[in-house]
Amino acid sequence: MSSRIEQQLQRDAGIPHTYYEILVRLSEAPSNRLRMSELAVATQGSRSRLSHAVNRLEQNGWVKREGIESDRRGQVAILTELGRQKLIDTAPGHVEEVRKSIFDALTEEQVEHLYDVCATLARHSGDTVDRAAWERN
Template sequence: MNSMKWLTEDEQATWRAFLHATTLLEDHLDRQLQRDAAMPHMYYALLSTLSETPGRRMRMTELAECTKITRSRLSHAVARLERNGWLRRENCPSDRRGQVAVLTDAGYEEVVRTAPGHVAAVRAALFDRLTPEQTRRLGEISRIIAEGLHQPEGADLPWLR
């Protein structure tokens, strides 16, 4: 006997709506950042993440885990961001094999320049469409989902608080 618990009709509709909305949102934000800053959303996420860390620096392995990017993809992204002068790599003082990604002053200025347009795109696509109660519930639901999925050991992700 098959013990598989299939999605109900309502669950299937909710799943597909969620998947469709998140795909459209990611595409919308990627197009906005390509247009306004000539960078994909993933690159902005790296710069933004580093802009919020102490010393604007993070070990490459931790940055890859925190942003859910493979190490090879991260290495490629960092190389491009280095060519733009927005990041630099340094050797990790505590581990000779490790490297640290450091947001440069020019990279920080790019985040500051790009952030208002990005925030406006997020606001228009998401928060302007929701009531305060829906926003609160979306945050609660998102945190529950994220907490149920794998997180790096000891990661301090402020958006999960």
């Protein structure tokens, strides 16, 4: 299942899922920016792997980095307008592939159970699941 989703992103957008997730996380963040350390936690990746990915996203003009004045070692990653457009262009095909790969195989009752499990896990980790967004997808 995840390989089909990865293949779709590579085929249609020319990016791995990791890059897509970084763009999504930045688009959801206040002012479209996150500290690199926060982005590493959000994407559940190592700092070195994240740094490599952000370097590639910077080369494409989709993300830029800025230093933090109050923290000489800290940096923030910022989604650019080009990055936002890449996400807008990529999202419909990605959402469709996720729907086909996961949700189309489930009954409505199973989808409801899946939501309950995801919401419970999100609460346990201090996060939330947007019910309206879940139902739209």
